[in-house]
Amino acid sequence: MTTLVYVPGDAGALSLGAGEVARAIAEEAARRRAAVKVVRNGSRGAYWLEPLIEVLTPRGRLAYGPVTTADVAGLFEADFLNGGSHALSLGATEAIPWLKGQQRLTFERVGIIDPTSVADYVKHGGYQGLTRALSMEPAAIVQEITTSGLRGRGGAAFPTGIKWKPVLDQPAGQKYVTCNADEGDSGTFSDRMLMEGDPLALIEGMTIAGVAVGATQGYIYLRAEYPHALRALRTAIAAAHQARYLGSDVAGAGKRFDLEVRVGAGAYICGEETSMLESLEGRRGEVRVRPPLPAVKGLFGQPTIVNNVVTLASVPWILQHGAQAYANFGMGKSRGTLPIQLAGNIRRGGLVERAFGLTLRELLYDYGGGTATGKPIRAVQVGGPLGAYIPASQFDTAVDYEALAGIGAMLGHGGIVVFDDSVDMARMARYAMEFCAIESCGKCTPCRIGSTRGVEVIDRILAGVDGERNVRLLEELCETMVQGSLCGLGGMAPFPVQSALRHFREDFRGRVK
Amino acid sequence: METLPPAESAVVQRIASDLKGRPGPLLEVLHAIQAALGYVPGAAVPIVAEVLNLSRAEVHGVVTFYHYFRRSRPGAHTVSLCQAEACQSMGAAALAAHARRRLGIDFHQTSPDGRFSLEPIYCLGNCACSPAVMIDGRLYGRVTPERFDALVADGAPSP
Numbered sequence: 001m002t003t004l005v006y007v008p009g010d011a012g013a014l015s016l017g018a019g020e021v022a023r024a025i026a027e028e029a030a031r032r033r034a035a036v037k038v039v040r041n042g043s044r045g046a047y048w049l050e051p052l053i054e055v056l057t058p059r060g061r062l063a064y065g066p067v068t069t070a071d072v073a074g075l076f077e078a079d080f081l082n083g084g085s086h087a088l089s090l091g092a093t094e095a096i097p098w099l100k101g102q103q104r105l106t107f108e109r110v111g112i113i114d115p116t117s118v119a120d121y122v123k124h125g126g127y128q129g130l131t132r133a134l135s136m137e138p139a140a141i142v143q144e145i146t147t148s149g150l151r152g153r154g155g156a157a158f159p160t161g162i163k164w165k166p167v168l169d170q171p172a173g174q175k176y177v178t179c180n181a182d183e184g185d186s187g188t189f190s191d192r193m194l195m196e197g198d199p200l201a202l203i204e205g206m207t208i209a210g211v212a213v214g215a216t217q218g219y220i221y222l223r224a225e226y227p228h229a230l231r232a233l234r235t236a237i238a239a240a241h242q243a244r245y246l247g248s249d250v251a252g253a254g255k256r257f258d259l260e261v262r263v264g265a266g267a268y269i270c271g272e273e274t275s276m277l278e279s280l281e282g283r284r285g286e287v288r289v290r291p292p293l294p295a296v297k298g299l300f301g302q303p304t305i306v307n308n309v310v311t312l313a314s315v316p317w318i319l320q321h322g323a324q325a326y327a328n329f330g331m332g333k334s335r336g337t338l339p340i341q342l343a344g345n346i347r348r349g350g351l352v353e354r355a356f357g358l359t360l361r362e363l364l365y366d367y368g369g370g371t372a373t374g375k376p377i378r379a380v381q382v383g384g385p386l387g388a389y390i391p392a393s394q395f396d397t398a399v400d401y402e403a404l405a406g407i408g409a410m411l412g413h414g415g416i417v418v419f420d421d422s423v424d425m426a427r428m429a430r431y432a433m434e435f436c437a438i439e440s441c442g443k444c445t446p447c448r449i450g451s452t453r454g455v456e457v458i459d460r461i462l463a464g465v466d467g468e469r470n471v472r473l474l475e476e477l478c479e480t481m482v483q484g485s486l487c488g489l490g491g492m493a494p495f496p497v498q499s500a501l502r503h504f505r506e507d508f509r510g511r512v513k
Numbered sequence: 514m515e516t517l518p519p520a521e522s523a524v525v526q527r528i529a530s531d532l533k534g535r536p537g538p539l540l541e542v543l544h545a546i547q548a549a550l551g552y553v554p555g556a557a558v559p560i561v562a563e564v565l566n567l568s569r570a571e572v573h574g575v576v577t578f579y580h581y582f583r584r585s586r587p588g589a590h591t592v593s594l595c596q597a598e599a600c601q602s603m604g605a606a607a608l609a610a611h612a613r614r615r616l617g618i619d620f621h622q623t624s625p626d627g628r629f630s631l632e633p634i635y636c637l638g639n640c641a642c643s644p645a646v647m648i649d650g651r652l653y654g655r656v657t658p659e660r661f662d663a664l665v666a667d668g669a670p671s672p
Binding site: 192264268279342349372 | 536538544575602603641
């Protein structure tokens with residue numbers, strides 16, 4: 001009998017040696033004439049345990065990790081193929097406390113299935129959402145998404161159903177579904193994990209969106225920094241075509257939906273939706289002035305849905321289980337779950353999908369276990385390079401769009417970057433301005449010029465030149481950028497700077513002579 | 514302006530002609546040129562412009578807008594060091610200083626022997642395994658200076 005061994009093909013796991021481990025297991029199995037099939041699954045998201053391998057046994061899936069090639073012979077000696085005990089034994093994967101307490105809806109199959117297999121996807125509940133959608137009126141599908149309370153997980157948190165409705169309402173004609181997979185925020189990797197670990201969930205979500213609004217063509221705009229996700233998506237799209245879930249007759253329902261991946265070229269601004277559309281059209285990724293909204297005049301001037309990866313990948317679950325089932329999770333106006341990413345200087349980093357409402361403290365200490373360096377956490381940046389720095393005194397804030405906005409922060413794409421007490425917050429503020437200067441598309445002055453002036457002003461503060469005056473100047477500059485920029489890049493790049501000034505002023509004062 | 518060897522010129526011509534029928538083809542064309550030649554030569558711009566019926570300024574504007582498109586021939590191996598916040602929190606700046614010393618070049622430079630190009634990159638999506646490095650499309654996590662030296666020791670990381 002052939003034993004199934006799961007070794008993640010996820011880029012993060014590969015970065016820690018999972019590829020070599022998979023090869024070593026196959027070689028050792030061949031040497032011992034053991035019948036082993038190695039499945040390259042996605043990552044469970046417990047990166048502190050990667051490479052985390054699993055064996056399918058009569059007792060379920062048992063985990064071992066973190067495994068190096070040097071451990072492989074010993075694992076065979078310990079009879080891991082039958083769940084034998086070993087120093088790296090973690091027991092049943094589902095029972096690992098870090099994973100057990102999670103509420104995985106969007107990520108329910110990530111790390112579990114073979115991402116290249118439509119059959120495995122269907123066996124684990126895949127395409128039930130599409131099947132239901134195909135039995136519904138388009139307006140009812142859109143209503144279902146609205147009722148679920150799903151909001152844009154890319155960061156803007158705009159209600160998804162409200163975004164779809166005007167596309168549906170446009171007269172019939174060429175419409176598009178576009179997926180923003182330009183996950184450029186530092187500290188975020190949920191889009192990448194999903195695309196590598198369960199790409200068919202995204203493909204199904206986009207297909208449902210197409211059916212809902214009458215769009216026949218989809219584009220996934222993927223960042224160039226994600227070559228592993230590109231391969232996973234292309235493989236999955238081909239498999240979905242083969243199984244007739246894409247193409248001229250989706251699931252035998254007589255509707256067309258085609259899907260293509262387009263690769264970006266290293267411009268952070270292309271995560272802004274109008275800039276992404278410009279880039280998809282083959283132009284410089286300069287932000288468009290709205291209105292018209294993309295829902296009315298989007299890609300190639302046609303009505304277009306633009307949603308983030310996690311948003312679209314949440315759609316199949318909602319259609320399968322019903323809007324109310326999704327809305328039952330969460331708090332306030334933040335319904336459902338959020339795949340939160342614990343990143344940077346954290347002991348147990350990775351992906352935690354939970355209903356909105358748990359606190360930063362639970363995430364940082366219960367899940368994260370504090371810093372990797374063992375020093376106290378001084379600050380966390382939530383929501384990417386445009387997100388505020390949050391001090392320890394505010395760690396009881398709930399993960400909820402409104403609660404974070406209430407303390408002058410933002411949840412964004414759900415990434416949390418942890419810094420220990422060696423961090424220099426004036427330097428981090430400088431970096432925020434520098435990043436904006438590097439990545440500004442140049443269309444509006446407050447962002448293009450303001451960010452460069454911001455770096456210069458902070459450099460003067462760091463050099464101890466006229467500190468108090470320059471801090472005041474920096475505050476005014478931030479205000480100008482927030483009020484005057486055309487899009488969120490210039491409009492939010494001051495957030496980390498302002499929060500650093502507000503909560504960590506001593507790091508600036510130290511330079512004031 | 515530099516001129517292209519006829520073979521490379523033909524490659525550019527063929528790529529642009531093959532892809533020009535696709536919707537919004539310019540980025541696709543530039544990606545294909547870079548995949549074939551390693552960079553987007555300045556002399557490719559007028560060829561692409563003519564085939565796609567765009568102005569040279571439009572093509573030049575796109576090539577220069579995107580960080581990913583190289584305008585000079587890269588080294589045999591491209592080493593990209595993540596410089597974003599998560600990696601900063603785990604010592605990316607110190608690793609970058611080490612890499613500069615080890616390779617003897619700064620960011621955006623290619624070593625005189627043509628073996629390495631060193632680039633900063635803003636997030637590889639490996640933020641729970643910082644600091645992250647990508648070499649020729651392969652991703653590495655929790656990279657210490659010692660591991661970095663091992664990765665570049667042979668010049669060619671194992672496939």
